[in-house]
Every structure is written in C-alpha cells, then in structure tokens.
Amino acid sequence: MKLDFFNIDTTKDALKLLHRLLSLLVPRLVLILFLTLSVGACREHRLVAVESDTDTAIAYGDTIIMGTIGDATNLLAPLASDASSSAIIGHVYNGLIRYDKDMQFEGDLAESWDVSADGREITFHLRRGVTWHDGEPFTAADVMFTYRLMIDPKTPTAYADRYKQVEHASAPDPYTFKVRYAEPLAPALVSWAMGICPAHLLEGEDITTSPLARNPIGTGPFRFVKWEPGEKIVLERNEDYFGGAPYVKRVVYRIVPDTTTMFLELQSGGLDYMGLTPLQYARQTDSPAFMRRFNKFRYPAFVYTYMGYNLRKPMFQDKRVRQAISYAIDKQEIVDGVLLGLGQPATGPYKPGSWPYNPEVQSYSYAPDKARALLDAAGWEITGTDKVRQKEGEKLAFTIVTNQGNDQRIKAGEIIQRRLQEVGIEVKLRVIEWASFLKEFIHPGNFDATILGWTIPVDPDGYNIWHSSKTGAQELNFIAYRNPVVDELLEQGRRVIDIEQRKPIYDRLQQILADDVPYTFLYVPDSLPVVARRFHGIEEAPAGIMHNFEKWYVPQSQQKYKR
Amino acid sequence: MLIYIFKKLTQMVPLLLGITLISFMVIHLAPGEPTDLQTEMNPEASTELKERLRTEYGLDKPLLVQYTTWVKRLVQLDFGRSFSQDRRPVWDKIIERLPITLLINLLSMGLIIVTAVPLGIAAAVNRDSWFDRIATLLVFIGFAAPSFWLALLLMDWLGVYLGIVPVSGVKSFGYEYLSGIEQVLDVGHHLILPVFISAVGGVAGFSRYMRSNMLEVIRQDYILTARAKGLSERVVIGKHALRNALLPLITILGLAVPGLIGGSVIFESIFAIPGMGKLFYDGVMMRDYPLIMGILVIGAAMTLVGNMLADVGYALADPRIRRR
Helix, strand or coil: CCCCCCCCCHHHHHHHHHHHHHHHHHHHHHHHHHHHHHHHHHHHHHCCCCCCCCCCCCCCCCCCEEEEEECCCCHHHHCCCCCHHHHHHHHCCCCCCEECCCCCCEEEEEEEEEEEECCCEEEECCCCCCCCCCEEEECCCHHHHHHHHCCCCCCCCHHHHHHHHHEEEEEEEEEEEEECCCCCCHHHHHHCCCCCHHHHHHCCCCCCCHHHCCCCCCCCEEEEEEECCEEEEEEEEEECCCCCCCCCCEEEEECCCCHHHHHHHHHHHCCEEEEECCCHHHCCCCHHHHHHHHHEEEEECCCCEEEEEHHHHHHHHHHHHHHHHHCCCCHHHHHHHHHCEEECCCCCCCCCCCCCCCCCCCCCCCCCHHHHHHHHHCEEECCCCCCCCCCCCCCCEEEEEEEEHHHHHHHHHHHHHHHHHHHCCEEEEECCCHHHHHHHHHCCCCCCCEEEEEECCCCCCCHHHCCHHHHHCCCCCCCCCCCCHHHHHHHHHHCCCCCCHHHHHHHHHHHHHHHHEEEEEEEEECCCCCEEEECCCCCCCCCCCHHHHCCCCCCCCHCCCCC | HHHHHHHHHHHHHHHHHHHHHHHHHHHHHHHHCCHHHHHCCCCCCCCHHHHHHHHHCCCCCCCHHHHHHHHHHHCCCCCCCCCCCCCHHHHHHHHHHHHHHHHHHHHHHHHHHHHHHHHHHHHCCCCCCCHHHHHHHHHEEEHHHHHHHHHHHHHHHHHHHHHCCCCHHHCCCCCCHHHHHHHHHHHHHHHHHHHHHHHHHHHHHHHHHHHHHHHHHHHCHHHHHHHHHHHHHHHHHHHHHHHHHHHHHHHHHHCCHHHHHHHCCHHHHHHHHCCHEEEEEHHHHCCCHHHHHHHHHHHHHHHHHHHHHHHHHHHHHHHHHCCC
C-alpha cells in the first residue's frame, strides 16, 4: 500500500482537480450569494413598507412575533417557574379565576364563586361547554385532579404550600368545585388562578416525564403548535375558545437572548413585540421613522429593587444607622441614573397605585444632614482627619453584594457607594454569579447588605419575606428581620378576606417597615413594551397591556403574514 | 498502522475516565446546586421541594457514589436526564443543538482555510512588500476586533440599514412553506454573517501561522537547490515549499476537531442561534450536572480522537515520523 500522501503525481492531480473544482464552483458560489442577497433584499423591502392607519376595521388573521430572552423550560403549569414558560402557559391554559385589567379577580374557567360567611369555604361554579384543545369536555374532575397533583409529594412543584392548607376539597357535581380551609386564608383565592391541567391526559402518569411538558393541551385562547428549542414556540388561535376566538391567528415567541440583537431584529421587521431597555426607550426609539411603525407603552412593572440589611450584624441592629443610610441615598438620582427616569422611587413593598399601597409613609427623601445627625446620635462619629466614621475603634464600613447579570443593581450600588461615602460610610461593592451568590452569601447569611429585587405579588401577603418564622436556612427572610408587631399584622392580614378590612392592616405594616427600615426600598422600574403599529385594540391598564391580548387585531389591509 | 491506531485507542480509555473524574469533581466544587436554582428566590416556593429534589437527583449521596452511578450509565451510552425543569434526556438536548453548531463551524473552518492559506503564502513570498504590510495590518485588526462588536456593527449596517441579510436566527419566519432549494438558500442567507464573523479571528491567526511556516520552509536548503536547478518560482513555491509548509496544518486541524462541537455563548446569543455554546453556558449557570458532563465527555472524546487523527495524519504525510 502506498501511503505517501504527497507523492508528486497525486499532488499534481490533486492540484488540477482542485483547480477544476474551483473554476466550476466559484461562479456558482457568486451566483448563489447574489441570489440569496437579492431574495433577502426584496423580502426586507416589503417589510419596511409604511403602514397606513386609515383602515381600523376589526379583522381576523395575521401573526404576532414576540421577542423573548430565554427559552421556556416546561409547559406544565405546576412545574414551570420561569417567565418565558409562564407567558406561554398563560395563553394555553386557564385558571378558575384570573385578574382583570384593574387587577381585580374575575371568573375564568369558573363563571362565579362564593366565599362562605366564615371565609373558610370557597365554592366555584364552573363554566359549561368548555372543551380541552383535544375536544374532551372540561369538568370539575380536572380541577380535582389538579388539586391532587399539587399536593402530591411526588410532584416537584414550588407552589404546594397554599394547596396543602386546604382541609377538604370536593366536586359535588361536574360543574361545582368546593374547597374548605382550616382557617380563612386571604391569598387562597390567588392559588386558583393557576392553570388547570387535563385529568384525562395526566391521570396515572408520571408528571415529570409527561409529554405535555413539551406539548401542552389546555383550554386557553391559543393552542400549542410547535416548539423548536432555543428558536421559537408557535401557538395558534383556538377557534372554540369559550371567551371567543382571538383575532390574531398565530402567536410566535422567538428566542433572542441578546437585547441589542432583539432591538435590531425589531427594527428590521423580524419582531412585532419586545420589552425595551430604558436606554432603548429613552434614546433610540424617538425617531419619526420608529414611531411610524411602532407603539411604545410605559407603566410601572410589578417588581421593586431594594437594599436589604443583614440584621444579624451588630452595625445594622441600630435602627438609626439604617434610617441614616436611607436618608443619605438619593432615590430619585438612582431612578434618573439607572433607569433614565423610567421608574419611580419605592417607599414600600407594594406597587404605587395598587390597593395595598400606602402613600402616607416616611419616604426618606434625600437629606444628608439628617443622615449625619442620626449617625452622630448613634455614636458613629468622625474623629480627627479621618473620613470614615468610627465607634469604639470600629469603622463604619460594609460591603454590598449583588448578583452578576443585572446591570441596574450594580449601577445602583455604585451610586449608593458614592452617596454613603459623603456621609462618612465606607462601602465596597461585590458582584457574584447567581448560584454562588445564593449558596455562599445569601442562604448562610454571610453578607452585610445586598441589592436585590422582588416581584410584587398581587396579594399583599408578605408572610414569607417578613415573618420571623421564615428566617431559617434558605428561607426568604434572609436578612433575619424580627418584629413581633409585624408578625402579628402578617398573621392577621392573611386571615381576613375583605379588602376594606385588610387595607388598614397592610397600611400599618408599611408604616412599621418604613420606620424600621429592614430594607431601603429603592425603586419600581417601568415596563417598556413596544408593539408594531399594525396591532390595534391594545388597552393600557393597571395590569399592563397583555390582559386583552385575545382582542388585539390587525385590520385587513395592514396584515403582514397572510398564511 | 492498524496496531498503532489500536494501541492509541486503548490508551484513550483510562485517559477519558480520568478526564471525566476530574471534570465531575470540579463541577461539583462550584458553589450552588441545581436545586437551589429551581426554587430561586421565589416568594412562594417552599424549602421542602429542595430536599425532595436533592434525594431524587441523588445529590445527597457521596460524590464518588454519584460518579460511579454516572459512569455505569455512561458505559451503556446513557447520559441521563437533565436536572433542569424540562428533565429531558441529555442526549436529546445535545443532538438537537449539534447540527447547526457543526454546520457553522465546518463552514467557517472551510472559509478560514480557503482564505488564510493563500493569504499566508502570498504574504510570505512577498515578504516585507506593501501587500505583506497591509495584510499584516488587516490581520491584526481582525485579531483585535471583538467579534461581538463587529457582529453588531454588521447587523446594524447590513441587516437593518441596507436590509440585505437577516439580523439573527437561522431560518426565516415561514420557512416551512419554502421549497427544498429555497430552504437551503434561506439558511445560507442567514448564515452569511455568523460564518463570516466566526471566521474573522481564525483567518487572522491562521494566515499568520501559514506565513511563518512558509518563511521557515523557504529558508531551507532544498528550496535553494530547487531554485538552483532552475525551476520556475511557481514550481518552487507551489510544489516544493507548499507541501512542507502545509504539514503543521494537520496538527491544527486535528486540534480543531473538538472545537467543531463547541460554540461561543456570546456569538450564539448575539445571532440568536440555538447552538452548543448557549446550551453549555445555561447548563453551567443552572448547575445542570448531567448536561455539563454529557457535553464534556463528548468534547473530551473528540479531543482525544482529534489528537489521534492528527498523529495518524502526520504519520501518513511525513515519512520521517512514520519511521520513528
């Protein structure tokens, strides 16, 4: 066998062959390149055609392509906890009840519900004639099954707690579902907004390996069509939807992990919807060309960012120090610097404008002199030429930790660092990757202060975050806040159903939190969605813009995707 | 030769086992567990779930026990199920990401070789000429330019402003409705930018390498002999010098084999390409041990195979090595 690869003859032949191949291929490659470029060119031109606003008649059809940063993970409601999965689940499934545009409960799969006089029993009257996407009828058996699934120890769900408080559940007839609680529980009603799963497909199956996790079958306005992992998820209108079929024919969630790319993709016409960053909203979307093609929206998001103090540390056990730090921080400056003004200073754990929000609490507007006075009073004094305050030989210095990947928190930390330096507090900032951050710092209580955010649940029950019984390892009151009055208010608040009676309890809670300052509440950012202008019927409300998604439509003449 | 290959292959087994053991230990050393993240800072999550998941995943057992269970499964070519919320078999998750990554890497490797080899030779032959200087300058710019920055600039210019290439993704919306040839063209159209961007750094490095190889060879006595024989410059360079200058290419190609399944997370995020880089990155961030190990094992195996191919290729090409 001749192994000599570079034999003269074969090389010559090979070179000749290569030459021939190239002479054949190059003109073709050029042609292909030209063809692809020209195909692209005409397609793009069609896309940037200016859309007219004259025709606004409601019409069926068209596709909306939504940009999302992350892929979904699991499309079974009990197992999903990430935002992308929840968005899809929201289109495919229904709960018994849901929030309307003003964040009040309204019936969904349940037509109505009654709460017994003692507040312990809820009776849901289910809608008749609802079918699953595969044609099977929806009944109380599905609700019963979902409830059993939630309390089954084999189900790896994070939401079992509230269902476990149910003392007795029953389905006296196919269209009635009753639950009784040992004690009245205000947040109980919320738990029935979770997607109801189809019993006929899941009964007796192992939920962790169910094909429904990737191929969901629900009762919702859109039925699932296809999922190309890492690329897109496609949903199509459910013609038989009990609330009336949606106008838009198809919803596509396209996964674009980078916000800059997403924005370029939006401009090139590849996306119809995305959430803008403050920078994009404030600086890059004001051109007339952009405004002609897109509608921008702005409303407070259901999240707040705070700085929490580890109350196990002696330095932070003095309330005056925490108050002083709050006075020394200019929240408006953070909103302006970090969010470019697209947000508002936070004063407590509730969303401004929502019913539990108490506007009358101490808001700690920027007052460095008050901060200095409080620190002096607390015994932290500046001695000699030193710039950092001291008490009994110990410096007033601490480290703020926050997680990697959230620039807003890091920037807020930098601004705080500078402001605190001005009143004589030395602050270091450390940014740590999320998993290590939780494991090494937050869970073991191994930090001084941290900048983090919470989503604002619609029900004001903050038991898990503020109650002194939740300070254990890996629990959410990781700053170890203990206040007997707060404990009592939290226990009281979740046992009263009536909003009129609950409101004073949570007003009082906010006053105490503002006075105690376990957190310095920093800001509530705005949601900044943008939607292609051809979509009509969008209604901005306290709940945002997605609440009437089924009613969005594109007038016939403006429809872009015909198939 | 066959015996040689067989020997190499048997040597690889303990090596692969060693690599997996070390990787297994190291990824478990990283703070945080998959269970922490599934219940991450959720105001409504209970801690009970975390304990249950730990038992279910076997994370409560000693590390060595976990490793042996993993190896036992691996021997049956079972990579296990992912620890992330979808709990899909790791193999499925890898296999759906692999083709696009392979395609881009092969195309960009092809582009690199096709452009870098002639560029390197031309630069070496015309050493210190204007061409060489400009090529050197461009190469260093290409080397130094951050690819994400270049990618964004080109996306804005070619994709948004001129609108001649798609900004991101690998398929157009409505791909299903295209005919076979149109589908190929569509993917090709989407890949123009990513392949170009991923080749830029490679072309820069590779042409430098080619240039220095060629310079090395040109200095040799046998080139002098060839010239003295009165051969034309084209024959001297094209035949005598080039063949020897290309030898190290084999090593480089061998080393590049594991790179074929790898992708950069920044690159893939920017172009919204569902490839291996993003899969691996997300796996690490989620501490999805079975997925991380699955990709590492494949990567390690390909590295070993690539090394072996390089050895064998070298032996085939260079008689001096074979005789040793």
